[in-house]
Amino acid sequence: xxxxxxxxxxxxxxxxxxxxxxxxxxxxxxxxxxxxxxxxxxxxxxxxxxxxxxxxxxxxxxxxx
Numbered sequence: 001x002x003x004x005x006x007x008x009x010x011x012x013x014x015x016x017x018x019x020x021x022x023x024x025x026x027x028x029x030x031x032x033x034x035x036x037x038x039x040x041x042x043x044x045x046x047x048x049x050x051x052x053x054x055x056x057x058x059x060x061x062x063x064x065x
Contacts (some may be wrong), residue, residue: 042048
């Protein structure tokens, strides 16, 4: 029996990437959740009002000298 016929072990390496995209997705989802909560509870937080009063004058006087 020759020494060249020994079993050879093979190793398979699988690269799964950097994994940095999960953090970006988590931050985006967190920002969206905060914005939705601010929208839902804007009255309790005092953000905005139920009615706005806009006064538009009937006439604007301009003096040109």
